[in-house]
Amino acid sequence: xxxxxxxxxxxxxxxDSSVGxxxxxxxxxxxxxxxxxxxxxxxMAGFFAAGPCRLRPHFKAHKxxxxxxxxLVAGSCAGLTCATVSEAEVAASALADQLTExxxxxxxxxxxxxxxxxxxxAKVARDVSVTVAVDSxxxxxxxxxxxARAGVTVGVLVDLDVGMGxxxxxxxxxxxxxxxxxxxxxxxLRGVMGYEGHLVGLTERSERETRARDAxxxxxxxxxxxxxxxxxxxxxxxxxxxxxxxxxxxxxxTEIQAGSYVLMDSHYGRLDIPFEQAFWVLGTVVSRPEPxxxxxxxxxxxxxxxHGYPFARDVVGAAxxxxxxxxxxxxxxxxxxxxxxxxVYFQPSHIDPTINLHDVFYALDGDYVVAIWPIAxxxxxxHRDVA
Amino acid sequence: xxxxxxxxxxxxxxxDSSVGxxxxxxxxxxxxxxxxxxxxxxxMAGFFAAGPCRLRPHFKAHKxxxxxxxxLVAGSCAGLTCATVSEAEVAASALADQLTExxxxxxxxxxxxxxxxxxxxAKVARDVSVTVAVDSxxxxxxxxxxxARAGVTVGVLVDLDVGMGxxxxxxxxxxxxxxxxxxxxxxxLRGVMGYEGHLVGLTERSERETRARDAxxxxxxxxxxxxxxxxxxxxxxxxxxxxxxxxxxxxxxTEIQAGSYVLMDSHYGRLDIPFEQAFWVLGTVVSRPEPxxxxxxxxxxxxxxxHGYPFARDVVGAAxxxxxxxxxxxxxxxxxxxxxxxxVYFQPSHIDPTINLHDVFYALDGDYVVAIWPIAxxxxxxHRDVA
Numbered sequence: 001x002x003x004x005x006x007x008x009x010x011x012x013x014x015x016d017s018s019v020g021x022x023x024x025x026x027x028x029x030x031x032x033x034x035x036x037x038x039x040x041x042x043x044m045a046g047f048f049a050a051g052p053c054r055l056r057p058h059f060k061a062h063k064x065x066x067x068x069x070x071x072l073v074a075g076s077c078a079g080l081t082c083a084t085v086s087e088a089e090v091a092a093s094a095l096a097d098q099l100t101e102x103x104x105x106x107x108x109x110x111x112x113x114x115x116x117x118x119x120x121x122a123k124v125a126r127d128v129s130v131t132v133a134v135d136s137x138x139x140x141x142x143x144x145x146x147x148a149r150a151g152v153t154v155g156v157l158v159d160l161d162v163g164m165g166x167x168x169x170x171x172x173x174x175x176x177x178x179x180x181x182x183x184x185x186x187x188x189l190r191g192v193m194g195y196e197g198h199l200v201g202l203t204e205r206s207e208r209e210t211r212a213r214d215a216x217x218x219x220x221x222x223x224x225x226x227x228x229x230x231x232x233x234x235x236x237x238x239x240x241x242x243x244x245x246x247x248x249x250x251x252x253x254t255e256i257q258a259g260s261y262v263l264m265d266s267h268y269g270r271l272d273i274p275f276e277q278a279f280w281v282l283g284t285v286v287s288r289p290e291p292x293x294x295x296x297x298x299x300x301x302x303x304x305x306x307h308g309y310p311f312a313r314d315v316v317g318a319a320x321x322x323x324x325x326x327x328x329x330x331x332x333x334x335x336x337x338x339x340x341x342x343x344v345y346f347q348p349s350h351i352d353p354t355i356n357l358h359d360v361f362y363a364l365d366g367d368y369v370v371a372i373w374p375i376a377x378x379x380x381x382x383h384r385d386v387a
Numbered sequence: 388x389x390x391x392x393x394x395x396x397x398x399x400x401x402x403d404s405s406v407g408x409x410x411x412x413x414x415x416x417x418x419x420x421x422x423x424x425x426x427x428x429x430x431m432a433g434f435f436a437a438g439p440c441r442l443r444p445h446f447k448a449h450k451x452x453x454x455x456x457x458x459l460v461a462g463s464c465a466g467l468t469c470a471t472v473s474e475a476e477v478a479a480s481a482l483a484d485q486l487t488e489x490x491x492x493x494x495x496x497x498x499x500x501x502x503x504x505x506x507x508x509a510k511v512a513r514d515v516s517v518t519v520a521v522d523s524x525x526x527x528x529x530x531x532x533x534x535a536r537a538g539v540t541v542g543v544l545v546d547l548d549v550g551m552g553x554x555x556x557x558x559x560x561x562x563x564x565x566x567x568x569x570x571x572x573x574x575x576l577r578g579v580m581g582y583e584g585h586l587v588g589l590t591e592r593s594e595r596e597t598r599a600r601d602a603x604x605x606x607x608x609x610x611x612x613x614x615x616x617x618x619x620x621x622x623x624x625x626x627x628x629x630x631x632x633x634x635x636x637x638x639x640x641t642e643i644q645a646g647s648y649v650l651m652d653s654h655y656g657r658l659d660i661p662f663e664q665a666f667w668v669l670g671t672v673v674s675r676p677e678p679x680x681x682x683x684x685x686x687x688x689x690x691x692x693x694h695g696y697p698f699a700r701d702v703v704g705a706a707x708x709x710x711x712x713x714x715x716x717x718x719x720x721x722x723x724x725x726x727x728x729x730x731v732y733f734q735p736s737h738i739d740p741t742i743n744l745h746d747v748f749y750a751l752d753g754d755y756v757v758a759i760w761p762i763a764x765x766x767x768x769x770h771r772d773v774a
Contacts, residue, residue: 027501083713114414114671138727167674284501287554301743325739326470340525352712356688
């Protein structure tokens with residue numbers, strides 16, 4: 001436990017500032033096993049240590065500066081990936097020391113459009129180097145205007161749709177958009193990006209490999225079109241936790257935007273990748289209405305069900321059968337040993353929308369709380385001075 | 388817009404503190420049409436004005452003191468319903484003036500078990516009258532200990548399972564638990580509670596009526612068992628938005644815990660109840676990769692999909708086809724008029740887990756932002772001095 005017992009409005013019961021026990025955590029709460037997380041971080045950094053491709057850990061998976069700091073410190077990084085302007089603001093403020101020439105810049109791997117967003121990016125660009133995905137002339141123009149007004153340069157990656165069918169231009173329009181970036185004030189074309197998000201969850205490795213390589217072939221072809229057109233293209237950015245060792249071994253892909261590997265979830269846990277579950281939602285049994293039923297205080301306001309129900313850890317034969325706002329109902333064997341007041345660890349099905357529901361992580365060493373880490377980049381509002 | 392431009396860390400772009408336009412709101416954002424919400428509030432208060440049953444609006448649906456204040460001011464209220472201790476703390480702090488003898492107390496319609504919860508309830512009970520649901524001896528004992536230590540009295544409702552299969556005792560155990568409450572220090576038995584949550588969403592009125600009346604018959608039978616056993620039973624609490632006009636017209640049911648009616652969602656919108664959709668998630672079109680596809684910046688980190696995809700308002704022929712972390716992908720007619728930078732209002736499928744993702748409501752009068760309302764009871768940490 002931190003020397004400062006009150007962080008983010010949270011105070012440990014009793015106000016005791018010494019190291020606490022997991023059983024003192026007010027539930028529902030997010031807990032992370034620091035040693036397991038650290039193994040995931042080092043395993044991924046080790047994979048990219050050989051180069052030439054580097055890792056650009058995705059901040060959106062945890063939104064927690066302390067976790068991002070450890071990812072950057074572990075090395076092999078090209079910088080940090082963000083999904084929102086808020087995340088970039090927090091990263092720039094809390095991780096400025098780590099985001100140096102050596103460990104890279106911030107990439108907002110997303111099209112920032114709408115009131116105030118480009119202006120906020122231009123502000124961030126005063127402190128750290130920022131690169132942004134662009135897939136439209138309108139988006140490019142707004143970013144260029146804001147950067148030029150602020151007297152900063154913002155990097156740009158042209159976003160290519162590599163088959164996901166969400167954002168991104170088609171291959172035949174990419175060069176034209178790249179030329180517009182080069183001609184725009186305040187912008188510096190850095191390369192191309194393409195996220196194979198429709199493939200990262202495929203459980204069959206052979207299918208995942210074949211289709212991810214095809215997707216990357218389109219991205220690399222675009223990079224080569226840029227170069228033959230005289231456009232700068234140092235960065236070819238792609239990938240996720242499910243394809244880091246596929247797309248990350250394609251020649252000319254320069255960086256992989258993996259996020260979930262650091263803490264994992266049950267959805268990624270189905271894949272043949274060497275990362276361990278490192279975070280859980282901690283709940284308390286609040287009701288034990290019959291021998292085969294147990295109700296805890298963590299519902300879908302504290303863990304998502306968009307990839308399925310969570311799993312109750314360490315309770316043999318248990319299965320979550322309902323997840324309401326503030327309750328998880330578990331079918332249990334009558335002799336499961338759980339009673340009112342018992343605590344249960346849940347493995348969520350999907351990390352990103354789960355951590356987004358919480359304000360802090362309780363960092364554990366075994367059963368001991370060693371720190372409380374603010375999930376500082378939660379939400380969409382403007383962040384300043386997050387140090 | 389408030390005179391104070393920065394609320395909850397949010398500042399309007401440019402820092403202009405005058406009344407703003409909806410097009411200046413940073414997206415994704417929650418917006419509420421104040422006039423529509425006020426009609427819902429008055430319509431529900433009007434239904435209960437005849438008595439004897441009263442309304443106990445559920446705070447969990449919006450977690451926003453300003454909305455709760457308007458519900459209490461509209462009258463016909465027995466107090467406020469909360470789902471979490473955090474909600475009760477915020478309500479006690481921000482709504483103390485409204486939570487008087489006349490407009491009632493706070494009911495935590497949930498079993499509070501786990502580190503610090505009963506102690507926090509005892510603290511709240513110093514300022515306002517609090518009643519709590521209980522369904523176990525262990526839960527009752529912890530609450531009694533905390534109340535006695537703090538020198539306060541906490542009200543108790545025995546929670547009955549009226550068929551939902553979540554928390555609550557069975558009818559045959561209720562009197563025994565009631566007797567334990569009466570014998571416990573620091574507790575005052577007030578009555579019984581039973582939530583027919585498995586019925587509130589049934590679209591067929593005849594089925595909803597028949598089954599809700601059956602469920603209420605069990606609850607009333609329990610109340611009568613209490614009375615014939617000499618146990619106090621002034622409160623018989625039940626109901627939700629889908630059953631307010633069924634359970635609320637059952638003799639001896641004294642209050643209805645409806646929440647969603649105030650702002651509504653598409654799930655409740657399927658029912659034959661006289662409430663209008665009053666809130667939306669506002670998004671911006673960030674990508675327009677092809678004539679039939681539109682991508683906005685509001686994904687399931689800003690609106691839930693647990694009751695289905697949201698609906699895009701005012702866009703004829705549009706349908707949300709994917710909802711990722713930070714993106715809603717909409718299939719649109721090519722001539723829909725949306726381009727990069729356009730804004731879209733989304734009607735969420737489920738109110739509670741959607742508002743829980745946001746820090747503020749932007750309150751609208753037509754296209755004008757007239758206030759920013761903090762969603763002060765979001766999260767699970769201890770709240771103090773929320774005034």
